[in-house]
Amino acid sequence: MKNPKIVSGFSKKSKRGKLRWLVENFFKHPEEVARELKSFWYGDPQKQKIFDEFSENTITNFYMPYGVLPNLKINDxxxxxxxxxxxxxxxxxxxxxAKFWLNRGGFKTEVLTTKKVGQVHFDWKGKRKTLEALMPKIKQLIHTETSHITANMRKRGGGILDIELLDMSDLEPNYFQLQMTFETCDSMGANFINSVLEESARSLKQFIGSQEQLPAEERELTIIMAILSNYTPECLVRASVECPIEELGNFCDGDMPAEEFARKFEKALNIARIDTYRATTHNKGIFNGIDAVVIATGNDFRAVEACGHAYAARDGKYRSLSFAECKDGIFKFWLDIPLAVGTVGGLTALHPMAKRSLEMLGQPSAEELMQIIAATGLAQNFAAVRSLVTTGIQKGHMKMHLMNILNHLEATEKEVKEALVYFADKLVSFSSVREFIQLLRSTPEGMPLPLPIMIERKKS
Incomplete structure (x- = not known):
C-alpha cells in the first residue's frame, strides 16, 4: 500500500499544490492550517515571488521580530x-x-585585514618540488584564464591576491591544495570566489595534463573539490571601549562599587578565556548581537558563526572572543572577530528589508558594516557580562520574557496590565506567572482582588 507521506515530483507541484499535499498529510486540521500558512504570504504577489525564489519548495514565510538599536556611537x-x-x-x-557608552567616547573600531580564502583540493602522485617549479606558470595561467570572471572585481580594486601551493600529503596520501586569497570589496564574494576557484581547478588539471616532460602518472591530476573557506582569519575587525573605572558605577547596578564591578568583570572575561564551557556561552552572547545585524542586512549568519567559532579555537582551545583589562585606573574591553560580509549583491540587493536596513545604516561599505556588526556584538557582550556579575542574567531576561509567557497563557488585555504591575519588582518564572493568571481568573467578577495584588496595585 502506498504511503501518503512519501511524495514523488514534489518540486514540480505549484506552491498551492505543495501546500495542499503538506496540510492533508501532516496536520489534523488541514483547512485551518492552510489558512494560517497562507496568512503569512506577502500581500504584494510580486514581492512574494521574490521570497519564494530565495529558496526551494517554499510554501510560506517565517516571520522574525525586526527591532532597532539606537544610539550606537562608533568612531564618533x-x-x-x-x-x-x-x-x-x-x-x-x-x-x-549603547546608551552607557554614548557619552564615554562610544565604540572605537578598525578593520585590520579583509582577505578571504578559497581552496582547490586535488590528488597528485608527484613530488612537491616538481609542482613548485611549475607554480610561476600555474599562477600566470590562472590569472589569465579567470580574467573574464575577475575583470569587474579588479576594476573595483579587488580580485585574486595570492596563490599558494600546500603539500598535505603527510596527512592524507597524495593530497595537495592551491590556497588562494581574495579581495572582494563590498561584496561578500561567495559566488565570485567559487567561480574563480572552479575555473582555476579546470585550468590546473589541463595544464598538468599537457606537461609532456612529466611521467605519465604525474600528468594525472584529480580535482577533489574547489570551494571557498568560511574561515577568514584575515578578514578581521576590532571593536573596543574604555573609560575610567570610577565611571562604571553608573552601570553596575545596586550598591556595588565601580572598582568591584571592574574587577569581577575582568575576572569573568579571564574565566571565559580558560574555560571552554563558559567560553561557549560567552561567545553565544556575542553572536546574539552579531547574528541579529547579519540577518537584518541579508548576510550569511551561518558562515559568520562558523568562522567566529573556528577563530575562537585557533590556538587549539576554544576561548572567549572578547577581552577585558583594568590597568592604571582605566577599564578596557575589546573584541577581535573575523567577519566576511557584503553590502552589494545577493540578498542585500533582493530582500526588501535588507535594503532598508542598509539604507538605515547610511549605505555602508562592507568594511563599515563589519565595524557596525562588531560594535553591536561588543555592546551585547558588555551588557550580558554586566548582568552576570551583578544581578544575575535572569532578572532582566525574564522581565523581557514576561510578555511571551502572557501570550502563551492567552492573557487578556486586563490580565496583561495586572501582571505588568504585579511583576514590576518580582522574579519572573513561567510557573509564577501562570499561578498569578490563574488567581486572577478564579476571582469572581466584581469581587475584590486577592490581597497581594491589591498591595502591588497601591504601590503603582
Missing part, C-alpha cells in the same frame, strides 16, 4: 542599527550598553 558617528532576533532582552540589553 551615531547609528541606529537594525536587529532581527527572537530572543527576549537582547535588543534591550544592547541598547542599554
Amino acid at each position: 558617528e551615531v547609528y541606529c542599527v537594525p536587529m532581527v532576533i527572537e530572543e527576549s532582552s537582547v535588543v534591550a540589553a544592547a541598547s542599554a550598553a
Whole structure:
C-alpha cells in the first residue's frame, strides 16, 4: 500500500499544490492550517515571488521580530542599527550598553585585514618540488584564464591576491591544495570566489595534463573539490571601549562599587578565556548581537558563526572572543572577530528589508558594516557580562520574557496590565506567572482582588 507521506515530483507541484499535499498529510486540521500558512504570504504577489525564489519548495514565510538599536556611537558617528532576533532582552540589553557608552567616547573600531580564502583540493602522485617549479606558470595561467570572471572585481580594486601551493600529503596520501586569497570589496564574494576557484581547478588539471616532460602518472591530476573557506582569519575587525573605572558605577547596578564591578568583570572575561564551557556561552552572547545585524542586512549568519567559532579555537582551545583589562585606573574591553560580509549583491540587493536596513545604516561599505556588526556584538557582550556579575542574567531576561509567557497563557488585555504591575519588582518564572493568571481568573467578577495584588496595585 502506498504511503501518503512519501511524495514523488514534489518540486514540480505549484506552491498551492505543495501546500495542499503538506496540510492533508501532516496536520489534523488541514483547512485551518492552510489558512494560517497562507496568512503569512506577502500581500504584494510580486514581492512574494521574490521570497519564494530565495529558496526551494517554499510554501510560506517565517516571520522574525525586526527591532532597532539606537544610539550606537562608533568612531564618533551615531547609528541606529537594525536587529532581527527572537530572543527576549537582547535588543534591550544592547541598547542599554549603547546608551552607557554614548557619552564615554562610544565604540572605537578598525578593520585590520579583509582577505578571504578559497581552496582547490586535488590528488597528485608527484613530488612537491616538481609542482613548485611549475607554480610561476600555474599562477600566470590562472590569472589569465579567470580574467573574464575577475575583470569587474579588479576594476573595483579587488580580485585574486595570492596563490599558494600546500603539500598535505603527510596527512592524507597524495593530497595537495592551491590556497588562494581574495579581495572582494563590498561584496561578500561567495559566488565570485567559487567561480574563480572552479575555473582555476579546470585550468590546473589541463595544464598538468599537457606537461609532456612529466611521467605519465604525474600528468594525472584529480580535482577533489574547489570551494571557498568560511574561515577568514584575515578578514578581521576590532571593536573596543574604555573609560575610567570610577565611571562604571553608573552601570553596575545596586550598591556595588565601580572598582568591584571592574574587577569581577575582568575576572569573568579571564574565566571565559580558560574555560571552554563558559567560553561557549560567552561567545553565544556575542553572536546574539552579531547574528541579529547579519540577518537584518541579508548576510550569511551561518558562515559568520562558523568562522567566529573556528577563530575562537585557533590556538587549539576554544576561548572567549572578547577581552577585558583594568590597568592604571582605566577599564578596557575589546573584541577581535573575523567577519566576511557584503553590502552589494545577493540578498542585500533582493530582500526588501535588507535594503532598508542598509539604507538605515547610511549605505555602508562592507568594511563599515563589519565595524557596525562588531560594535553591536561588543555592546551585547558588555551588557550580558554586566548582568552576570551583578544581578544575575535572569532578572532582566525574564522581565523581557514576561510578555511571551502572557501570550502563551492567552492573557487578556486586563490580565496583561495586572501582571505588568504585579511583576514590576518580582522574579519572573513561567510557573509564577501562570499561578498569578490563574488567581486572577478564579476571582469572581466584581469581587475584590486577592490581597497581594491589591498591595502591588497601591504601590503603582
